Amino acid sequence: MSTKEKPGPQSADREVSRIRIVRAAAEIAAESGYEATTISKVTKRSGLPASSVYWFFRDKDHLMAEVVRHSFEQWISSQPRWERDPRDERSPTEGLRAILSRSVRSLVDSPDFVRIGLMLLLETRDVEPEARQYFLATRDEVTSSIAAWFTSYFDTALRARRPELAMDLARVVLAATDGFFFSRQIHDDLDPEDVVAIVVAVVEQAMAGE
Template sequence: MTRRSRTHQSTPSNEQAILDAALTLAVTAGYEGTTMAEVARLSGLPVGSVYWHFNNKEQLFSELIDYCFETWKADHTGPTNRDLLRRSIAGSAGGSVNPENKAEAFWILALLFALEKRLTGNLARERYLEVRKQMFELMVERVEPQIPDSVLAVDPEFGRKMVVLGRALTDGFYIAASSGDDIDFLEFADLSASAVEALIARRAAAVAADEEKQ
């Protein structure tokens, strides 16, 4: 999408200020409640400058999702699957409950793009759905190396199933906390990690037992 004619000075700091302002508003007011005028006010820039950088709110949110995705990729790393799941549940889901934790709180706002059917066809929603697929594949790349080769040989999709399970746990704990349940995210992150590790170990043992019978 092309930008508007050059009537305002474009600088990385201006664009960063606009993205930061949009993120701050997004986690408190949501997509519908965020306006370009409020983004301009919070960023300290003229509204014309905001429109010069981003033609409309859809484009602004689309690029905001990319901006947050880069942060997500850097944060969601770890030497073990336990570390990854702990980061996902206690970091993303747990952090999203606190609107002051803007980097994590945006994670759940992005999830709302997937659930809000009224935004079907919205540029920002479509970009989020694309990013969500990329997030999934990145997690598969990080999870699969820690699953025994014997398990993957029998069930090549097992790693992907573990990522689906981890994502469902992360989403579910956020919804539970948002509904008023008393959720200790660190405790449930460790419980979930232990359950996933036990599931992998059980599958590996079952595969080994089947091989012995043959």
């Protein structure tokens, strides 16, 4: 018999408490910003004592990194994957439109990881927060996945002639989604499909030029 602790009511209760803390921190950060999010406010919002927070997280930085991680994993699990099916006969622009139509629309709900991550990118600190490091790492992974997806449509000659093209296009896609997120904070009637159409048109022109 394994000596490891088996999942049970106690471990389930701990997970419920951990998620309550993470959600409370996310709500406060969305309302007041990273700096104004404190352990004291998190305990009050979650209804759990400070000892519970420190049981799971060593400090505020660790907690906020978990907020970003938890939000990102929830978001990415519902997104179409940047993987091309060999049987897929759609053009790259048709495939791009299909993926972006879902992913851009999901940003309407302002996922916590995007809000907090972009907030941290715009601020300068002597010590880089763990949440910022995690956010940048996830962006690098997503950018690489998008670049690989574009590369799958390029022939050998194009890959050799313009090895940077796929990464450039991936960064254009990310920049456009960032812009959409910021714009929605000002103009909440901005249609995601309009943004998708513009991105697809830009990519189409870039690839046509090759």
